[in-house]
Amino acid sequence: MSKAERTREKILDAALELFREHGYEATTMRMVAEQAGVSTGNAYYYFASKDMLLQAFYREVHDAHVAASAPVLRDAKVFRDRLLGVMLKKLEVIEPYHRFSALMFRSAADPRSPLNPFHPAGDDIRHEGEALFAAVVDGARPRPPKDLAADLPALLWTYSMGMVLYWIHDHSESRQQTRAFIERTVDLVATSVRLAGNPLLRPLRRKALALFRDLAPQR
Amino acid sequence: MSKAERTREKILDAALELFREHGYEATTMRMVAEQAGVSTGNAYYYFASKDMLLQAFYREVHDAHVAASAPVLRDAKVFRDRLLGVMLKKLEVIEPYHRFSALMFRSAADPRSPLNPFHPAGDDIRHEGEALFAAVVDGARPRPPKDLAADLPALLWTYSMGMVLYWIHDHSESRQQTRAFIERTVDLVATSVRLAGNPLLRPLRRKALALFRDLAPQR
């Protein structure tokens, strides 16, 4: 591990600790630098901006989520159970960061943020997210309709972002509201996926899917 | 018109002009003050923050949209046509501000922003938006199912926010993409509303509506 890598690590660790303790806004770059035993300029040598520190955090959370989801994806067979399990794991993983994750999601709506679902530069982060939901879909028995299955990962990822948005504003005791949100919306999603196979709904489903494909910007 | 009101106006005008010309970020409070022929501190006497100037702008845009929608709501009868007309008017009204509206929407996802749909303090702005869509629904013949009609305004307002989000990232020639987005999603929405009356879909519809009501934070 080179000196540079160690310095980078020191800065990131300091930042995450301070974020957890004081929240994102209240943590200044000078604080981060001091905690890491480094100059402010040096922090900028490794992270182009304060937001980049946030992104590094996002990566860590995602990895933790993937790891936590592994058992669910191994054991659960039915689509609904797989989705429910993965969503609840996400909730678990992000819970410790409730205080400051708000800011992370704020940036997700910013056109210039790579976290933004519409942003071309944020491909890796989004793709990794979609990959997880692809695993949810792929392992599900019975299989959802094929055309739907193709777009389902992207749709589910968007859905999970919606869950996070809800969670951010949830100040209920031990986040019951979000738990309820997940349980009920997962059922709704699962029902929709099941119903989407119905012939009566074929035109609507095809319209919706075509729309999603045609209009999705840069993919 | 008192002196204070004139000063306030001067500052707001200066801000909107500079926003249009240079965008939101590039416009500094010092520039606004100078353009208005006033001190920086004075700008803060009338507007608590730079964001508040943005909100004032938002109000102006909304008023313009309501005015532009009036003929549509007078003439069109079918739900689909009313919705389509109002959405296209919105597109027209916001078009001149494409360069800097991105920032406005970014703040809409910020939990602390009153523009945020989940935020309790942003009630007036949201309610005014919903009121417009209530007019879209109320005047429609044939009428949509009653229980759906109750929640439609809120749903449609959320939908229109989605359109704006899409528009922000649309850099196509004369915003064709967003135009296509509107035309196709309006059809999709109209179809969904029509289908929602079908008995087969009643359980799903009731589930979805109950969810929307139960989980909508602070309303």
Add this chain to the structure above:
DNA sequence: CCGCTTGTTTGAACACGTTCAAAACACGCC
């Protein structure tokens, strides 16, 4: 050991949004 290049690190400086004590003003009242 010396120069050279390349990769790190520093800390002062910049422009920004925002605050605040104090100054300037407006206006009713004696």
Add this chain to the structure above:
DNA sequence: GGCGTGTTTTGAACGTGTTCAAACAAGCGG
């Protein structure tokens, strides 16, 4: 006109994220 009180207005000052020229360190070929 002068006083007093509340409203406007000022501009210096604060702390922020960020930049940058310059200093330093680390390897490397001679």
